[in-house]
Amino acid sequence: MTEMKTVDATDFEWLETRVSQLIEDEGPIDPAESLIFYGLDSLRVMKFAGELKERGIIVSFEDLAKDPTLNAWSALIDAKAAS
Amino acid sequence: MQSAGWKSNNDVETGRERRAAQHKAGRIAAAKVGARLSGKPCNVARGMDGAPIWPNGLRGSISHCNGRSVAIAGHAGNWCGLGIDIEQHLSVEVAKDIAPVALTPYERAHFKGDPLWIALIFSAKESLFKALSPLIDKRFDFDAAELCVDAHPAPYLRLTRDLTPDWCAGRAITPLLIPCKDGVLTAVTLPNYPRNVAPPSIYKSAIVM
Structure with missing residues (x-):
């Protein structure tokens, strides 16, 4: 039950919505484009890493910062949620 | 070493517009500081990772926050790494959100919330990452260093792990820490002279905001 909740709470749609809120931009986001170009900065990456940690998904700042795209973050979260 | 600041137009709406305006302001600040050092027009390009590409002979870094941009630069012969960063003041909530990832257990125990x-x-x-990562050609995370306040005359960053044989666990780097009305400014300056040798007086630095 707990595992289902975690997966449900961090699917791609959730990620896209949460990132849109983080970068304060409601326009479409190209999932392969660097989020840096959408206004993402390091403090927002850090806030997001902290939020994921609260949800039981342990990713480091560097995990997120080295490839800041929706696709890469989705794969990272899936991998961590499955492990 | 020189630094310069630039304030971008805040009249932008979306995150990408804001970021583009900040980047433009950052390039202007970098061009100003580069021109001051070299005495000729300076164009600072942008790499694939967003990091500035300085003309030959210069090193430096750029930071943006809330419509403000700052740049620091120095001659490569004098400095092997220069990093600068500005951040807005954090609310108690945001500080609490980022502390579990940004701070080591020692820092959380010492500085609380x-x-x-x-x-x-x-x-x-x-700032440390911007100064040191290009030098050692290696990325590292926030737990690779921790800010210590002990018998030293000033707070210093202590490496918590071996990044390279030269940049090993325990090595201390004293950052510039400036709390301001609108936020904080920090810088890490890594001189290009052997450790344990006092810098010559020509390495005096200046900060212009």
């Missing part, structure tokens, strides 16, 4: 210290630590580690 103090938003000013958490902003200074976050920013100082950003």
Whole structure:
């Protein structure tokens, strides 16, 4: 039950919505484009890493910062949620 | 070494417009500081990772926050790494959100939830990354260093792990930490002279905001 909740709470749609809120931009986001170009900065990456940690998904700042795209973050979260 | 600041137009709406305006302001600040050092027009390009590409003979870094941009640069012969960072003041909530990832257990125990210290630590580690990562050609995370306040005359960043044989666990780097009205400014300056040798007086630096 707990595992289902975690997966449900961090699917791609959730990620896209949460990132849109983080970068304060409601326009479409190209999932392969660097989020840096959408206004993402390091403090927002850090806030997001902290939020994921609260949800039981342990990713480091560097995990997120080295490839800041929706696709890469989705794969990272899936991998961590499955492990 | 020189630094310069630039304020961008805040009249932009979306995140990408804001970022583009900040980047433009950052390039202007970098061009100003580069021109001051070299005495001729300076164009600072942008790499694939967003990091500035300085003309030959210069090193430096750029930071943006809330419509403000700052740049620091120096001659490569004098400095092997220069990093600068500005951040807005953190609310208690945001400080609490980022502390579990940005701070080491030692830092969390020592600085508790103090938003000013958490902003200074976050920013100082950003500055360290900008100064040191290009030098050692290696990325590292926020737990690779921690801010220590002990018998030293000033707070310093202590490496918690071996990054390279030269940059090993325990090595201390003293950052510049400046709390300001609108936020914090930090810088890490890595001189290009052997350790344990006093820098010559020509390495005097200046900061212009």
